[in-house]
Each structure stands twice: as C-alpha cells, then as structure tokens.
Amino acid sequence: MATAAHPAAPQVRSHAHPPGFFRSFRNRLRKLIGTDWLGYVLSLVAAVLILAITTALVWQLWTQSALSRAKFGWGFLVGRTWSPLFEHLGALPFIYGTVVTSVIALLIAVPLGLGAAIFLAELAPPRASSWLAFLIDLLAAVPSVIYGLLGIFVMVPFLRQVVDPALKRTLGFLPLFQGPIYGVGLLAGGLVLAIMVVPFIISVSREVLLAVPRDQREGALALGATRWEATWGAVVPFARTGIYGSIFLALARALGETMAITMVIGNDPKIRASLFAPGASIAAVLANEFVEATTPTYISALIELGLVLFCLTIVLNGLARLLILATSRRGGAPA
C-alpha cells in the first residue's frame, strides 16, 4: 500500500481525474492481474454457481428419497393409500388432488384470461391498456399466503353458503357435485388457483397478441371483416402457440402453488369423486406434514413427492417456453 503512493510508482495520467492514491493503486492492480480476465472469471463463477445449485438440488432430492424409492418403487406413483402410521405410502391421492385443482383452475382461468387479454390488446386504448395490465400484474404480486387468508375467511364461507348449494341443486346429477358440503375442498382449491394463475395467462397472451404483425389484422379488415372478426379469426389464431405457452406456464404455476392451496383444500389424502370433498395436493402435503414426519421412510417419501413435483414443473416449464419461443420467433419474422 505504501509503495503505491511512492513518487516513483508508475501513474497513468488522465485529464479528468488527477492521479490519486487510490487510482494509482488500482492501476497497479490492473497491470498485475488484468481486469478483463478477472471480470470474465468472476461472471463465469457466478454462472457455474447456478449450475452447482441446480445440481445440488437434484442430487439432494434424489439421494434423500432413496429409501422411499427402494421400498415402494414405481408403485409409489399409483399407490392409493397414504397412512404414515403403517408406512403404507402412495402418492396417487396427492397427484389426483394436484391434477384436479389445476384442471379446475385452467377451466376458469383460460377463458377469463384470454378474454381479458383480448380486451387489453385490442379494445382498450394503448396507454390505458398498459396501466390496466399493470393492475392485473398486481394480482400476481400479491403473496400466495394472502390468497389463502382471503380464501379461508371470505371465499370458503361464500362457497359453503351460496355457490356449493347452488351447484348441487343445478348440477347435482353429476357425481362431481354430490355429497356433503364443507366449503374447503378441491373446488375451493381450484378457484384460488384460478385467480392466482390468471395474471400469467393475461400478461403473456397480451404480449403475444400485441406482437402479431399488423398485416394479419389489416388483411382481414380489408376483406370486410369487422374488428372482432379480424381479432378472433386472424389475430388470435396467429398468436395461438404463444397463448398455449401461457397456458402451460399457468399450469406449471398451479402445480407448484403451495400456501394458498394448503389453506383451502382441506388436506385429506383420499380420492373422492366430489369436488366438494376435501382433498390434498402434492405441494400441500409437503408444506403440512414435514413437521410430523418422524420415521426415515416417511421423510424419504415426502422428499420423493418433492422430486415428483420438481420433475412435473420442469417438463411443463420446458414445454411452455418452447411454445412461447416458437411464437415470438414467428411473430418477429415477416409473415
């Protein structure tokens, strides 16, 4: 340090900044190791860190679930009973709950989200559209646990007193809408998921719709289509792949969503036909039962459930991104 300030130390002169103690020290350091090399290595290390974290994640989930995988094998995925007491553990009730709630969520979120995206991209004035889209984005920013809170205190009583009885009266001939009404259950879980994933559908679909080349719309209009016909017949089909991508993205979100669904699904690991009945999802059982897990097999089985969830979301995310990528490429090129 002392040598850096020595008058004999080499100093790079610059007009703007007179060479000071720190500057001359820095210049020496730069000469010594070369910052270009250092910058590259530091950023490379950070990139490798991401690789390391992902590898460690997969490695831990794989090794820690070894006991359960050895004991139950592939049968784990189709086992219908979950009784930790007798170490008879099957994942099917959770997979069922996850799939059913996600399907309900998509059935509600896709039409609503697509409609809202069309409104924002085609009908709303551009300046208002960006602020209104921001309003919807806030829906995505609200933490999961807040949805659970409102779900328990507002939505579940509303379902129990109004929606469920009405569904039972009108559609009660279907096995889906039979049986006792609890309020909490698969339907409640699906509804909460729907409102949580809808912002993803809207924001991606809106962007994909806005990226559709003008010619596509103008061609339809020139043929005499009304603006709606041009939108529905020419713009939306063109953006189809990207919209599918947004749906996959929403599905991946729905599968992994934890807190809100844990709070309203009822947490009963049984497979029942009725949507009014309480159920359980993979994420919910992960959040709930780890505290109680005492035996090694039980813990291992829960970690294997985590592995199953991990694999599911990877596959779906991959599909979603491929689809979105395909559209944005095509949208970017002249049609």
Place this chain on the structure above:
Amino acid sequence: MGATATEFRPASVHASRAHVIRRHLFTYLGWGLSALAFLLLGSATVWILVTVFHRGFSALTFKVITQVTVGTGGGLLNAIEGTALLAFGGILLAVPPGLAAGIYLAEFDDGLLAPLIRFLVDVLVGVPSIVIGYFGYVTMVVDIGWKFSLAAGSIALAIIALPYICRTSEMAIRQVPNGLREAAYALGAGDARVVMGICVPVALPGILTGILLALAIAVGETAPLIYTAGWSSFLWTGHLTNEPIGYLTYAIWAFITEPFAGAHALAYAAALFVTLFVLVIGVAARLLFDENAGWRRRGQER
C-alpha cells in the same frame, strides 16, 4: 378457435340481411364477453386489495408494531424484524452472483455453457418454492447442521431470488445498443471496462427493477422459510445459525387456524404489512423503470 378461423366469411355483396345482423351480433357479443372478463378480474384485484387494507387497518394497533408475539397474541415486532432481515439477507446474497451470471449470459455467451445456464435459470424459476424449502432443510438445516436459522432462511430466499435477478439483468444488458459497446471498444476499453463502465450503468434501471421485484418476492414467500427459518417469538439476538427467526408470512399462515379473534387480527395486520410492502415495491419498480427509461433517452440525445 381454429373452427372460427375457417368459418370466417368476409362480407360480400350477396350477404343476406340476417347474415349481416348475425355478424354484428357476434361482434358485440365477443367484445362484450372479453370486456366482461377483464372487468371481472379487474374488480377482483381491487376487491382483494381493498379487503386486505380494510381488515388490516382495522386490526392495526400501536401494540402490533411495538411488541413481540406472545403465544398467538401480543405484537409482530419480531416478525417484522425477521422478515426484514431474511429478505435483506436473501437479496444481499443473491444480487452479486445474479448480476454476474446475468453479465455472463449477456456478454460472454460462448454458445456452450451459456445456453445450459439459461435453461437452468428457467428451471430454477419454475421450481415450486416448497421444494426449495425442502432442499434448504436437508442441506443446510440437517447436513450442515445450522438448525432453523437466519442463515438457512436467507440462503433459501437467495436461491429463489437468484434466477429472477439473473434473468432480468441479462435482459436489461442485452437491450444496451451495440453501438455503445463498439464505441467503447474503439476508444480502447477492455471487456471488463465495457461491461462495468457502459453496459451495467446503461442497463441499471432494468437491473434495479429486477432486484426490486425479487425483494418483493422474498418478502412475500412463506413455503421456503417454514423448514429453514422456523419461527421464534423473540427478537433476533445476532446469531446467524442455530437460532430460529420469525417472519410475517408465518404469522399469517399459522395464526388463521387458531380459534381466537386476537390471532386473526394479527394475521390480518401481518397481511397488511406484506401486501403494502409488495405493492409499494411493485409501483416503485414501474415508476423507476418508466422514469429512467425517459432519463436514458435524454442521456442518449446529448
């Protein structure tokens, strides 16, 4: 969707009156339904925010922010402190590697490692947060032996925030015009100078937006913390490991299942804090981004 595309018939001179009426009817119906869908979701958003604010503010007392939790009553001081520490720690740990990895992906794309890292970033963004929590538990709480602690919780949050920061940084740096880079290289700057002196400062609004949004996510997360941070009703005593720490989202999750009105009030107060914070950050990020985009434009004109 596909069916309507093929059924679509342009108007012709021979169109019958009924046909014209039907087309206009469908036009109004289509616009009406899509506007209705937006209206429904927009009002749901507003309703959710209003409900949380209304119930949260009516549960808010002076005691809530000055006292620590006692059982399921008392205040939330410990949780507020814990959330601040966990989120701050998580972001602090995530920003340097996240930004550096973003720089790597944007500037040093070698076509070999970079695509793999980009894929893994996407994978990490999509991993359910409870799975990150499990990973944190088996790795840090058990294997390393930190027990429930600030360190384990912060690192779990950092793993969640890292891919967001990396991806937003990469996007922001990629949008820096190539002309700026070439000008810097032409003036004799090296790689590191170009990145740190040109790309990062110009991309700063985008990078900051990403960091802010990651902070909002960190504050709102619950699932990765349940099995890494634990819960404590006491204030932090300064230990990084072996000391569980409280946080606001746990108070929401745990207290609403209690049968006491006092516990519910605390849950709503905690919900108010978390939502308010997330909203302020969301709006700030947007304003910052828009404003700085304007500032950046002005800077280029000069």
